[in-house]
Amino acid sequence: MRTADLFARHVGPTSPWPPSLEVMRAQGCRLFGADGRTYLDFIAGIAVVNVGHCHPAVVEAVVLQARLYAHTMVYGEHLQRPQAHLAARLAALAPPPLDAIYFLTTGAEAVDAALKLAVKITGRSGLVAFEGAYHGDTVGALACFGAANWRAPFASLLPPVEFLPFGDFAALERITSATAGVIVEPVQGEGGIRVPPEGWLAALRAQCTRTGAQLIFDEIQTGIGRVGDWFAARRFGVTPDVLLVAKAVGGGMPLAGVMAPRDVLRRFAAEPPFAHITTFGGHPVSCAAGLAALGVIEREGLLDNAERMGARLLDGLRVIAAAAPAGRVRDVRGVGLMIGVEHDSPATARAIVERCRGGGLILETNLLSESTIRFSPPLIVTEVEVDEALAVYRAAVMATV
Ligand code: PLP
Numbered sequence: 001m002r003t004a005d006l007f008a009r010h011v012g013p014t015s016p017w018p019p020s021l022e023v024m025r026a027q028g029c030r031l032f033g034a035d036g037r038t039y040l041d042f043i044a045g046i047a048v049v050n051v052g053h054c055h056p057a058v059v060e061a062v063v064l065q066a067r068l069y070a071h072t073m074v075y076g077e078h079l080q081r082p083q084a085h086l087a088a089r090l091a092a093l094a095p096p097p098l099d100a101i102y103f104l105t106t107g108a109e110a111v112d113a114a115l116k117l118a119v120k121i122t123g124r125s126g127l128v129a130f131e132g133a134y135h136g137d138t139v140g141a142l143a144c145f146g147a148a149n150w151r152a153p154f155a156s157l158l159p160p161v162e163f164l165p166f167g168d169f170a171a172l173e174r175i176t177s178a179t180a181g182v183i184v185e186p187v188q189g190e191g192g193i194r195v196p197p198e199g200w201l202a203a204l205r206a207q208c209t210r211t212g213a214q215l216i217f218d219e220i221q222t223g224i225g226r227v228g229d230w231f232a233a234r235r236f237g238v239t240p241d242v243l244l245v246a247k248a249v250g251g252g253m254p255l256a257g258v259m260a261p262r263d264v265l266r267r268f269a270a271e272p273p274f275a276h277i278t279t280f281g282g283h284p285v286s287c288a289a290g291l292a293a294l295g296v297i298e299r300e301g302l303l304d305n306a307e308r309m310g311a312r313l314l315d316g317l318r319v320i321a322a323a324a325p326a327g328r329v330r331d332v333r334g335v336g337l338m339i340g341v342e343h344d345s346p347a348t349a350r351a352i353v354e355r356c357r358g359g360g361l362i363l364e365t366n367l368l369s370e371s372t373i374r375f376s377p378p379l380i381v382t383e384v385e386v387d388e389a390l391a392v393y394r395a396a397v398m399a400t401v
Contacts, residue, residue: 003022003034004018004020004022007019021033021035021039021357021362022034022035026041026049026053026054027052027053027054028052028053028054028378028380029041029042029052029053029377029378029380029381029382029385030053031053031362037360038360039357039360039361039362040360040361040362040377040385040388040389040392041053041362041377041378042361042362042363042375042376042377042381042389043362043363043364043374043376043377044376044377044378045247045252046189046221046247046364046376047189047221047226047247047248047338047376048247048248048252049248049251049252049378050224050225050226050248050293050297050302050378050379051251051252051293051296051297051300051302051378051379051380052378052379052380053252053378055251055292055293055296055380057292057293057295057296058251058252058289058292058293058296060292061251061288061289061291061292062253062285062288062289062292064288065082065284065285065287065288065289066285068284069284070283070284070285071280071283071284072284074277074278074279075103075277075278075279075280075281075282076277076281076282080282080284080287081284082284082285082287082288082291083103083282083284083287085287085291086287086288086290086291086294087100087101087103089291089294090245090249090257090259090294091259093230093231093294094230094231094233094243094259095231095233095234095239096239097261098239098240098242098243098259098260098261099261099262100259100260100261100262100264100265101245101257101258101259101265102257102258102260102265102268102276102281103255103256103257103278103281103282103287104246104255104256104257104258104278104281104282105254105255105256105278105280105281105283105286106136106246106254106256107135107136107141107218107220107244107246107247107256108135108136108137108138108140108141109136109138109256109278109281110220110244110245110246110256110257110258111135111136111138111140111141111144111183111218111244112138112139112140112141113258113268113276114181114183114216114242114244114258115127115140115143115144115180115181115183115216116140116275116276117181117214117242117258117260117264117265117267117268118180118181118213118214118216118242119180119181120267120271120275121180121214121264121267122180122181122212122213122214123180124177124178124179124180124213125159125178125180126162126176126178126179126180126213127143127144127159127160127161127162127179127180127181127182127183128161128162128163128164128174128175128179128181128182128183128213129143129144129145129146129161129162129163129164129182129183129184130146130163130164130165130166130184130185130188131146131147131163131164131165131166131191132146132147132166132188132190132191132192132194132368132369133145133146133163133166133183133184133185133188133191133218134146134147134185134188134189134190134191134367134368135183135185135218135220136220139154139157139158140159142154142157142158143158143159143160143161144161144183146163146166146191146368147368162174166184166188166191166194166196167194167196167197167200169197169200169203172203172204172207173207175204175207175208175211175213176211176213177211177212179208179211179213180213180214181213181214181215181216181242182204182208182213182214182215182216183216183218184201184204184215184216184217184218185217185218185219185220185221185222186201186217186219186222186227186232186233186235186236186238187221187222187227187232187334187335187338189221189222189338189366189374190366190367190368190369191366191368191369192340192342192366192368192369192371192372193333193334193338193339193340193366193369193372193374194333194340195333195334195335201236201238202236202237202238204238205238205239205240208241214241214242215240215241215242216240216241216242216243216244217231217232217233217240217242217243217244218244219231219232219233219243219244219245220244220245220246220247220256221247221338221376222335222338223243223244223245223247223248223249224245224247224248224249224293224294224297225248225297225302225303225306225336225379226248226306226336226337226338226376226379227306227335227336227337227338228303228304228306228307228310228335228336228337229303229336230303231243232335235335235336241260241264242258242259242260242264243258243259243260244256244257244258244259245257245259248293249290249293250286250287250289250290250293251286251289251290251291251292251293251294251296252289252293253283253285253286253289253290254280254283254286255282255283255286255287255289255290256281257282297379300380302379302380303379305379305380305381306336306337306379307336309337309377309379309381309382309383309386310334310335310336310337310338310339312383312386313337313339313375313386313389313390314332314334314339316386316387316390317332317339317341317375317390317393318332320390320393320394320397321341323394323398324397324398325398325401327344328343328344328348328397328400329341329342329343329344329397330342330343330344330371334375337375337376337377337379337381338374338376339374339375339376340366340369340372340373340374340375341372341373341375342369342371342372343371343372343373344371345371346365346370346371348371348400349365349370349371349372349373350365350370351396351400352373352393352396352397352400353365353373355395355396355399355400356392356393356396359392359395359396360392361388361389361392361393363375363393375389377389
């Protein structure tokens with residue numbers, strides 16, 4: 001039976017639209033479809049495969065570790081070399097004093113753990129998030145989802161969260177000494193690649209410091225080189241109390257973590273002991289892959305490449321925007337290789353995404369901003385590939401009425 005038929009019968013879907021691309025193989029920035037076509041991947045699994053698909057160093061690390069051991073005990077109960085080494089590398093890359101990581105498996109889990117930590121540290125209950133935020137879909141993360149219609153069906157399950165407008169300086173006054181934690185994406189991803197105004201993250205930091213609220217940076221999309229630095233915290237020069245990683249941190253394998261000072265993370269091991277536990281958190285194969293991926297980013301100069309290719313892409317997109325029929329493109333924005341182009345409507349954006357797909361280029365809109373097309377290729381992307389993507393996108397924009 002065809003994969004599509006098996007999927008239709010037996011796989012729980014996430015949307016009413018069945019997936020139409022069956023991937024047979026992926027390499028670098030290319031996906032090879034069962035339809036015999038090659039696609040240029042400008043999504044990277046939504047900011048996951050930052051070192052490109054099947055990077056030989058990552059593949060080798062996965063194979064080697066799987067041969068040694070894949071799972072021996074729940075997280076934290078056996079010493080595991082890849083875990084300890086990856087933790088040390090991340091501690092060296094994150095801004096001080098974030099020198100330790102509690103490993104988990106998915107981003108939403110890391111969000112939940114961070115909310116628990118904020119409540120535990122402060123002894124308070126108030127939580128603040130931002131309109132347009134996406135933090136994942138567990139109950140805790142969903143409570144921080146900055147779109148009321150997504151929360152509504154599950155409202156009875158969700159802890160109360162106050163939502164503030166993203167990027168609004170005056171609204172920060174609503175963070176008070178009753179606030180346990182404030183969770184923010186330094187650049188909103190699903191909200192439409194929204195970069196906050198200059199100085200806003202610093203003002204948010206200052207208000208959290210003044211009130212004693214824990215500032216949690218959700219760097220699940222922005223982290224591990226995506227914004228042209230290891231973390232948005234470093235790029236913007238603002239250090240949170242807690243920093244979350246997932247997506248690219250496992251080099252394409254499932255891995256997530258909560259970064260904080262070591263003494264803070266100890267709170268998960270006390271009152272009661274095992275105050276937070278996970279079976280697969282920090283899976284050794286994922287940690288080995290993540291460690292290999294960090295090495296690739298360093299050796300291949302991918303932070304610098306993300307910055308240079310991001311600038312080339314932004315420039316090219318702005319030229320296309322200027323040439324496009326009036327009003328078709330509303331805005332081009334982004335940092336590093338986290339770029340969004342906002343169109344005049346979801347219908348325009350969808351038509352362009354489909355046309356690009358026909359031209360061999362994979363793009364996607366954002367969950368909460370269907371008018372905005374995201375560009376988040378692997379950080380290994382070359383000038384030739386950026387130019388190829390721009391040519392396909394330009395043709396699609398011009399052909400869409
Ligand atoms: N936070 C951000 C900023 C995300 O973009 C995502 C996923 O897209 C998540 C959290 C949730 O991560 P996961 O899907 O691994 O639970």
